[in-house]
Amino acid sequence: xxxxxxxxxxxxxxxxxxxLLVSSNGNASxxxxxxxxxxxxxxxxxxxxxxxxINNLAELDGIKVAGGSxxxxxxxxxxxxxxxxxxxxxxxxxxxxxxxxxxxxxxNRGTFGGSIALADPAAELPACLCALNADIEIANTxxxxxxxxxxxFKDLYETDLADDELLTAVEVPLNAEGYKSAFxxxxxxxxDYAMTGLAAHAKIEGNIVSDLRLAFFAISGTPVLATKAAxxxxxxxxxxxxxxxxxxxxxxxLEPFDDLHCSAKTKLIYAKELSSRILKVLIT
Amino acid sequence: xxxxxxxxxxxxxxxxxxxxxxxTSLVDFVRYELSLTGSHVGCEHGICGACTIKVxxxxxxxxxxLAVQADxxxxxxxxxxxxxxxxxxxxDAFLNRNAGQCGxxxxxxxxxxxxxxKTNSSPTRSEIREFLSGNYCRCTGYEAIVDAIEVTxxxxxxxx
Numbered sequence: 001x002x003x004x005x006x007x008x009x010x011x012x013x014x015x016x017x018x019x020l021l022v023s024s025n026g027n028a029s030x031x032x033x034x035x036x037x038x039x040x041x042x043x044x045x046x047x048x049x050x051x052x053x054i055n056n057l058a059e060l061d062g063i064k065v066a067g068g069s070x071x072x073x074x075x076x077x078x079x080x081x082x083x084x085x086x087x088x089x090x091x092x093x094x095x096x097x098x099x100x101x102x103x104x105x106x107x108n109r110g111t112f113g114g115s116i117a118l119a120d121p122a123a124e125l126p127a128c129l130c131a132l133n134a135d136i137e138i139a140n141t142x143x144x145x146x147x148x149x150x151x152x153f154k155d156l157y158e159t160d161l162a163d164d165e166l167l168t169a170v171e172v173p174l175n176a177e178g179y180k181s182a183f184x185x186x187x188x189x190x191x192d193y194a195m196t197g198l199a200a201h202a203k204i205e206g207n208i209v210s211d212l213r214l215a216f217f218a219i220s221g222t223p224v225l226a227t228k229a230a231x232x233x234x235x236x237x238x239x240x241x242x243x244x245x246x247x248x249x250x251x252x253x254l255e256p257f258d259d260l261h262c263s264a265k266t267k268l269i270y271a272k273e274l275s276s277r278i279l280k281v282l283i284t
Numbered sequence: 285x286x287x288x289x290x291x292x293x294x295x296x297x298x299x300x301x302x303x304x305x306x307x308t309s310l311v312d313f314v315r316y317e318l319s320l321t322g323s324h325v326g327c328e329h330g331i332c333g334a335c336t337i338k339v340x341x342x343x344x345x346x347x348x349x350l351a352v353q354a355d356x357x358x359x360x361x362x363x364x365x366x367x368x369x370x371x372x373x374x375x376d377a378f379l380n381r382n383a384g385q386c387g388x389x390x391x392x393x394x395x396x397x398x399x400x401x402k403t404n405s406s407p408t409r410s411e412i413r414e415f416l417s418g419n420y421c422r423c424t425g426y427e428a429i430v431d432a433i434e435v436t437x438x439x440x441x442x443x444x
Contacts, residue, residue: 001328008289008306010350031350038348039329051306053353079342103418104399106330108342109349190417223429 003041010053014060018141018166020052026163028052032075033110034063035102036118060113060168063087069135069171074113079104091172093132093181093201097124100183103191116152117167119159119222122193122259124185126153127217130225131181131199134172140165151224179205179211182281184274185218188261192217195261198269201277207237207283214278216271219256226253229275238283246279247272291355295320296364301428304351311335311346313354314361322362326420333419337361340387343399362391371398373439377432385423392419397433406437 021028029037029048032055040046046268054060060075065085072081073159081087082098083133101107101115101124115125116136129136129149138145138161149170153162161167175181185197196219202212213232215223229249233242256267288303295318302317309328311400313338314320326334330348335346338360357421365371379385384390393416400415407415412430421429 002309002312003307005305005307007287008350010352031353034350034353035330035345038309038345038350042309042328042347051350055351055353099414102330103333104415105333105336105343105345105396105418106348109339109344121300190414 001042001044003038004044004047005136005247006041006048007050008053009050010056012056014057014139014166014168015141016058017052017054018139018164020050021164021166022141024050024052030054030117030166032114032117033077034114035106036114036120046119054166065174067092069173072112072170072172074111074117074167076112078102078107078110078112078115082107085216090174090196091128091181092175093128093183093199094125094172096181096183097128097199100124100185100187100191100194100197112170113167116170117159117161119153119157120193121156121221122197122218124183124199124217126185126195127197127199127215127223129170129172130223131201131213131215132172133213134170136167137171138165139168144168146171149223150223158221174268176203178203180282182265182278184277184281186270186274193261195259196256196267196274197270198212198274198278199223199234200282201281204282208235208280208284209233209238210235214275216254216274218259219254219267219271221257224254226250226275228253233279238279243276243279246275250275288341289355291352291353291441293354293357293359295359296361296367305367306350306352308351309335309347310337310339310344310349310354310359313351314346314359317351320361320363321395322366324388324391326388327369331418331420332389333392333396334389338395338399343395352434362394365395365398374398374401374432374436377436377439378381378429380429381432381435383428383432385421385428389419389421391437393421397429397436400433401437401440405441407433409434 028050031053088095185194214226256264324334326332337346
């Protein structure tokens, strides 16, 4: 299908983009990579009266290390993040997740910030940001504010972003000494939406895991930090007994929903399997 | 009625200036405005890969980009790549291995395979399949396509 007609604006500054957002009273959509927006327009699931194309806002593009964190601009393409040495060094979890995000042609165009702002429950990056305890930077006409990733995702496709706000960057704490990350997802075809996925980050000393953050995705409306399961193994050695305690505790942390791919019951089984795999990867 | 917007872009090496409606996708633009019908329209939501077009040197989904966004950019379609002869060996390999069949996916497959071979000169069969995972083919079962790409990679390494 073809989209409904809309007006198109291509602002050349962030202030101009924010001004357009304010004056559109919630009837505008931000066009960044367009890899999720365009399908909804083509299928007429949404019909904004104005598209604000932010692709000319060079200030939102790029990766840099500053002030103890890795800053990834909202407009940075997935393919740039995937190939970034800074990301591989300071936030290896994100590098691990990138190949799972759709397909090369989509990663060439899709943006890091777009994936966060959309908050698809099956998306990889929101879970990675929760696992890494990242901050999300948001701009509005009053200035900029920051919010922790785990507070940003509210519900299915719902975030803390107001209609007149724009996600500008993500700040990830630099990978600390002794910490390791692991990422796994189960999908029917490479690049498809995950049936269940898990992004993990923890301090590892020998076989002992601590400060563990297990962020599940494609489980329910938002990424879910399995705090009880993580606490159950914290400071302990990863072995079969500890893994089975984590798996049992996941039943308290997770409230899976049914989706197109599988039932809630299946998702819980997958989550348990992934937690076992991830913990073994973390200590190897 | 929305305002039409003037765009200036380079398509297959030629300068193109047109007034376009903002909602026109890049693939519809090259097909209907420029009569370059080699880029196919399949699912129109980024799943099938039939509309693959190169923009500023990188493969993209022609259905997930607006024509107005190509303003000031460089666009290459299967017609352009065919004319320059740069993927002639890949096209020959597809023909020899009967990797085309109905042909709906073929232009997208060729552009995607070309992008793979530019970044990885000796991909394994599994890497080929992974890179092509965003391009649907409903005829070949993919075996013939993977074969053709593998043969092209081998021949290019031999310099033949």
